[in-house]
Amino acid sequence: xxxxxxxxxxxxxxxxxxxxxxxxxxxxxxxxxxxxxxxxxxxxxxxxxxxxxxxxxxxxxxxxxxxxxxxxxxxxxxxxxxxxxxxxxxxxxxxxxxxxxxxxxxxxxxxxxxxxxxxxxxxxxxxxxxxxxxxxxxxxxxxxxxxxxxxxxxxxxxxxxxxxxxxxxxxxxxxxxxxxxxxxxxxxxxxxxxxxxxxxxxxxxxxxxxxxxxxxxxxxxxxxxxxxxxxxxxxxxxxxxx
Amino acid sequence: xxxxxxxxxxxxxxxxxxxxxxxxxxxxxxxxxxxxxxxxxxxxxxxxxxxxxxxxxxxxxxxxxxxxxxxxxxxxxxxxxxxxxxxxxxxxxxxxxxxxxxxxxxxxxxxxxxxxxxxxxxxxxxxxxxxxxxxxxxxxxxxxxxxxxxxxxxxxxxxxxxxxxxxxxxxxxxxxxxxxxxxxxxxxxxxxxxxx
Numbered sequence: 248x249x250x251x252x253x254x255x256x257x258x259x260x261x262x263x264x265x266x267x268x269x270x271x272x273x274x275x276x277x278x279x280x281x282x283x284x285x286x287x288x289x290x291x292x293x294x295x296x297x298x299x300x301x302x303x304x305x306x307x308x309x310x311x312x313x314x315x316x317x318x319x320x321x322x323x324x325x326x327x328x329x330x331x332x333x334x335x336x337x338x339x340x341x342x343x344x345x346x347x348x349x350x351x352x353x354x355x356x357x358x359x360x361x362x363x364x365x366x367x368x369x370x371x372x373x374x375x376x377x378x379x380x381x382x383x384x385x386x387x388x389x390x391x392x393x394x395x396x397x398x399x400x401x402x403x404x405x406x407x408x409x410x411x412x413x414x415x416x417x418x419x420x421x422x423x424x425x426x427x428x429x430x431x432x433x434x435x436x437x438x439x440x441x442x443x444x445x446x447x448x449x450x451x452x453x454x455x456x457x458x459x460x461x462x463x464x465x466x467x468x469x470x471x472x473x474x475x476x477x478x479x480x481x482x483x484x485x486x487x488x489x
Numbered sequence: 490x491x492x493x494x495x496x497x498x499x500x501x502x503x504x505x506x507x508x509x510x511x512x513x514x515x516x517x518x519x520x521x522x523x524x525x526x527x528x529x530x531x532x533x534x535x536x537x538x539x540x541x542x543x544x545x546x547x548x549x550x551x552x553x554x555x556x557x558x559x560x561x562x563x564x565x566x567x568x569x570x571x572x573x574x575x576x577x578x579x580x581x582x583x584x585x586x587x588x589x590x591x592x593x594x595x596x597x598x599x600x601x602x603x604x605x606x607x608x609x610x611x612x613x614x615x616x617x618x619x620x621x622x623x624x625x626x627x628x629x630x631x632x633x634x635x636x637x638x639x640x641x642x643x644x645x646x647x648x649x650x651x652x653x654x655x656x657x658x659x660x661x662x663x664x665x666x667x668x669x670x671x672x673x674x675x676x677x678x679x680x681x682x683x684x685x
Contacts, residue, residue: 251663255670261677262627262642265620268531270523271541278519278545282552 367451499564507555515555519548522568525644529569530576532639535628536583543579547572566653569646573636573654580632626676634669641666 252259271277462470494502494517505514526547531540550571551558558567627635633655640651641662651666652659 251667251670255667255674258670258673258677259642261623262638262673263645265532265623265643267524268528268537268540270527270544274523274527274541274545275516275519278548281545281549285549285553 500560503551503555503558503564504560507558515552518551518564518568522565523548526568526572529639529644530572532624532627532643533573533576533636534580534583535624539579539583540576543572543575546575550575562653563650566650569640569650569654570656577632577636623677626673629676630669630672634665634672637662637665638669638673642670 494505494511494514497505497514497517499518499521502514502518505511506518523544526544527540530543531537534540534543547568551568558564627639630638637651637655640646640654641648646654648659648662651662655662657665
């Protein structure tokens with residue numbers, strides 16, 4: 248320790264020999280002025296402190312206010328901007344629920360068939376009445392001398408087929424098959440009927456929208472004769488084929 | 490009253506100022522410490538105007554924060570600690586300012602060295618100028634060593650007081666002082682030769 252001081256004795260002496268620097272003459276006056284000015288500032292701050300919140304709380308209060316504002320702004324503009332690549336597509340139940348269209352079609356047909364059968368059962372007495380009316384109207388038409396050749400032919404064919412079915416094994420051909428034939432002949436049949444045929448539904452003759460011709464007894468006789476001749480010709484042709 | 494106050498020690502005066510708010514006690518403390526503090530701060534900064542401001546700021550802090558003074562410590566160490574902290578802050582601010590202002594002068598942004606005319610032999614005439622040379626050499630010593638050397642060799646404080654002021658142990662204080670002295674010796678070698 249002492250060795251160090253001896254070692255640097257010259258330096259120490261030089262430093263100790265430096266003139267002492269004194270404070271300026273007006274040091275104390277300046278100091279008083281600065282202290283008084285700070286006192287005045289302190290008093291002024293005290294006045295403002297009574298009015299405003301403490302200065303230390305201002306930054307934290309500012310941050311809190313900003314957070315509240317941001318929260319409300321975000322809340323009002325809450326339409327979420329989703330990435331379209333991440334959104335799952337909206338499921339349309341009316342489309343996706345039906346998968347087995349064939350089953351649906353069959354169910355629909357069954358329902359229609361049921362509803363029709365129920366209607367038929369309900370309208371059975373009405374149909375009897377209608378048939379009577381048709382008969383009377385046939386009489387009237389015969390007396391009028393009106394006749395539709397096409398319808399006659401069809402009626403003959405229907406009767407022939409019925410007879411044939413009875414002959415060949417008692418299999419009765421349903422009226423709907425004739426209705427289908429008549430549909431193909433008559434292009435004036437409405438599209439609803441044709442579409443229902445395509446769907447495989449059975450359509451009765453009454454449901455078809457075509458003109459029904461009523462035959463008089465005389466005309467009926469003529470038709471029957473024609474039927475007989477046709478049946479005979481068919482039988483002959485069958486025999487020849489065999 | 491003022492005569493009695495003048496007889497009081499530094500610690501008694503600050504206690505008087507703390508408890509009874511006797512401003513006269515504070516004034517006496519200012520009178521006692523204004524020159525030692527000015528000397529200490531000037532030797533550390535090398536700028537008289539800045540030094541005066543730092544000492545005034547120190548006194549204002551003593552005035553404002555008188556209640557933080559603890560009677561356990563010596564008043565001198567407390568006031569020197571405040572002055573040392575403020576002086577260090579001012580010194581760093583000056584250094585930053587000088588760095589940015591001088592570094593832009595040189596070509597291609599090279600650091601520009603100011604020519605130091607005072608080291609020329611024809612300029613060294615009297616002791617006043619020698620003091621200036623020593624001061625400049627002191628300013629070239631590392632900040633931590635310089636403060637310790639000033640407090641020890643210029644202010645004449647004990648190692649214990651210096652360790653309290655700087656907030657380091659005595660061993661560190663001693664090593665800092667020795668390193669500071671060694672640096673100064675190298676810097677002042679030419680002047681010694683010439684003076685001898």
